[in-house]
Amino acid sequence: MSATHRVEYIEFVTRLRQARKVKGLTQPQMAALLKKPQSYVSKIETCERRIDPIEAALWCRAVGVTIEEMLPDMLKTVSDADLVEEERAVISGLPEEETH
Secondary structure (H helix, E strand, O other), X not given: OOOOOOHHHHHHHHHHHHHXXXXXXXXXXXXXXXXXXXXXXXXXXXXXXXXXXXXXHHHHHHHOOOHHHHOOHHHOOOOHHHHHHHHHHHHHOOOHHHHO
């Protein structure tokens, strides 16, 4: 894997590969589902080739997961309730004049 990729991207690709394996698919089988050559799957899984969002969505559909499930935890969407709590915590920590 390339050192030029962000840690989050490498984790995302690792999760894609793990999802393929959990589904019991070989690289050639995955490639067939995606209508791509086996080398396409291999290059994505080794970070030789970047996967774009549409390709990632198709990959996820093929293995029965969502893109959000594949995202590293630090990139997952927070719920509105979590966001409100975070905002309250930030606001409550501000001096009085900064809250108005």
